[in-house]
Amino acid sequence: MDYVKLINCMRCGMCLPTCPTYKETFLETASPRGRVALLKKMHDGDLDQSERLLEFLSLCLDCQACASACPCGVNAGELVAEFTCERKTAHGLSFLEQQILHNLVPHPDRLEHSLAPLRLYQRSGLQKLVRTLGVLKMFPKPLERMEGLLPTLPPRPLRREISEVTPAIGTERGTVGFFLGCVMSLIFSDASRATITLLSALGYRVITPRHQVCCGAPHMLSGDLAGLKDAAHHNIDIFGEYPVDFIVTDCGGCGAELKKYRHHLEDDPTAARFSAQIRDISQLLALHGEELRTKMTELPLKVTYHDPCHIAHCQGIRTEPRELLKMIPGISYRELDCADSCCGSAGTYNIAHTDMSDLILSRKLDSIRASGAELVVTSNPGCLLQLKKGLAEQLPDVRLMHLTEVLAQSLATNQ
Ligand code: SF4
Ligand code: SF4
Structure with missing residues (x-):
């Protein structure tokens, strides 16, 4: 780990209000500033890697909202991710991880075949039965959560x-x-x-x-x-x-x-x-906004946009998706309070840290409710999975779409 990145933090605290886990706990150890301090102390040999300390670090979503707010260019999320990656590299992969990462993920055909049982589970009506009977409550929470996040799979990839x-x-x-x-x-x-x-x-x-x-x-x-x-x-x-x-x-x-x-x-x-x-x-698409606009027809909808962390904080893209949505005739655009705050999905975070993920999701759903939007738009699969589950449970009348689906729908009605 680059030590300079650890000592750049001047402890100003400007990152604190942007950090989802700090907003929920008000604990310094669950804040970007606190995490940087913990990493530095460990690096200096002043602190051992206790279970509790690792737990605090693992609560970080790597959403990088803190990096967007930091005047010194410190990226606490990236530093924690780097630390976690180094630790995992040193420990090596478990047998299951090896199977998934070496024998499944790099092979699209195998990955696609691996979903066949899930498709059967959904099509046979078993999923509906399982959900109606609440059978999953008897299973470990991560499994229950994974099932709850699973949307209806398309017939073919x-x-x-x-x-x-x-x-x-x-x-x-x-x-x-x-x-x-x-x-x-x-x-x-x-x-x-x-x-x-x-x-x-x-x-x-x-x-x-x-x-x-x-x-x-x-x-x-x-x-x-x-x-x-x-x-x-x-x-x-x-x-x-x-x-x-x-x-x-x-x-x-x-x-x-x-x-x-x-x-x-x-x-x-x-x-x-x-x-x-x-x-x-x-x-x-934003490069061709004017041309796109001439092809669009009216979509009379109240719409809001949730910024995926990987797009807003990691790639710095915020204006283009909003410009594109506002371009659609008939759309009434509502800005979301804390639109670029994480939804709690964060890779497998919503499975590993269900309680914290739920708190963060609840906050996002409150913002959506307050916006009065009928449609939430976003553009990352993790956010789509997380928001789909949250909306179904708490705001069933609010729809969710990927940015390109809304734009294509506006074009389709024109054809
Ligand atoms: S990480 Fe950046 S914003 Fe946060 S306390 Fe340190 S210098 Fe300030
Ligand atoms: S990456 Fe996100 S969760 Fe982690 S310290 Fe920064 S703002 Fe907090």
């Missing part, structure tokens, strides 16, 4: 449905590569289909390489740096086979990770080029 090349509609203005995230393909296929539709409608030829693999974020979370680098090399090589102007993604988490390939592989110039080509879909 999008990767199996779309062709590798989608032609531009009308005059071709360029070619983009599409990085289709695993969860987007497996669960939120409608959103990624909408992404391709929008790009094609704007005159882009869209190439979705069939052999791309997971961005490597799960490897990073587990401290499997070798697995992460393998994934990065593979994706760089695959996309390198196509002459594309940009590589677009509609998954905030994937976008943040792909933009970091240049740091993961700092001696590889192709990694720097690859990362420089990555665009969140909102960045590219």
Whole structure:
């Protein structure tokens, strides 16, 4: 760990009001400033790694809201993630982690087949029965939570449905590569289909390489740096086979990770080029806002936007999604209080820390309720899963959509 990053904290406290876990606990040890201090003390050898201390560190969501607020450029979330990654790397992967990260995640076919039992569980009516009878209450909380987060799966993953090349509609203005995230393909296929539709409608030829693999974020979370680098090399090589102007993604988490390939592989110039080509879909669509506007028809809806941490804090993208939404005729846009505060999803945080995740989600749902919105828009699969569950339980009349779904819907009503 870079010691300079630890000593840069001047303890001003400007990060405290932005930290979701500090807002819930008011504990210094659960704040960015406190976490940086704990890491520094451990680094200096003044503090041992006790269970309690590790627990406080593990409560960090790595949402990086603190980094957006810090005047000194300290990123407490990233420092905690780096510490956790180093610890996990030193301990090595468990047997189960090895199976998932080495034999499942890097192989899209296997990943897709692994969801077949879940599809059967949903289609056979068993899920409905299990939920009605409340059987899951008898199982460990993480399992109950995983089941509760599971939305209805599409009949087929999008990767199996779309062709590798989608032609531009009308005059071709360029070619983009599409990085289709695993969860987007497996669960939120409608959103990624909408992404391709929008790009094609704007005159882009869209190439979705069939052999791309997971961005490597799960490897990073587990401290499997070798697995992460393998994934990065593979994706760089695959996309390198196509002459594309940009590589677009509609998954905030994937976008943040792909933009970091240049740091993961700092001696590889192709990694720097690859990362420089990555665009969140909102960045590219906003470049063609005026043209998009002429193709849109009215959607009379009260809409709000939840900023995914991976998009707002990790990539610094806040204006484009809002501009695009406000462009849709008939939309009444409502800004959400603390729109860029985490929803409590944070990878597997909502499974590992259910109580804290629920508190953070409740706060987000209160903001949504206060906004009076009928539709919440966001653009990261983790947020979609978390908000879907929260809205279903507490605000069943409020709908949830990915940004590209709303935009494509406005185009579709025009066709
Ligand atoms: S992390 Fe940054 S904002 Fe927070 S106390 Fe330290 S210097 Fe201030
Ligand atoms: S990353 Fe998020 S949860 Fe962690 S210290 Fe920063 S603001 Fe708090």
